[in-house]
Amino acid sequence: MIKVTLLKDxxxxxxxxxxxxxxxxxxxxxxxxxxxxxxxxxxYLAIADIVGKFEYDRNEKTAMFGFxxxxxxxxxxxxxxxxAMYVGLKDLSSxxxxxxxxxxx
Numbered sequence: 001m002i003k004v005t006l007l008k009d010x011x012x013x014x015x016x017x018x019x020x021x022x023x024x025x026x027x028x029x030x031x032x033x034x035x036x037x038x039x040x041x042x043x044y045l046a047i048a049d050i051v052g053k054f055e056y057d058r059n060e061k062t063a064m065f066g067f068x069x070x071x072x073x074x075x076x077x078x079x080x081x082x083x084a085m086y087v088g089l090k091d092l093s094s095x096x097x098x099x100x101x102x103x104x105x
Contacts, residue, residue, distance in 0.1 A: 039092075
């Protein structure tokens with residue numbers, strides 16, 4: 001199962017962590033894993049395009065990718081990016097509830 005955790009502070013997403021495999025297909029051929037990876041990594045890249053490169057965590061053995069959103073004065077664009085990521089992940093989790101768990105912490 002893929003588990004995506006949205007870390008929140010005062011109602012704002014301050015971090016994202018995605019980990020695991022969906023089990024729908026073998027690694028490298030799994031469309032759900034590819035979709036989740038695309039959403040989370042694109043959110044990271046879009047935010048990095050706004051604020052400049054920032055650190056992320058990655059572990060290929062556990063299929064984990066995560067990042068903490070940098071502190072900035074104007075978060076509007078970052079919040080829009082994270083909302084788009086959330087909407088995509090929520091849709092995927094409703095279509096694959098046995099394979100993708102979306103949670104907030």
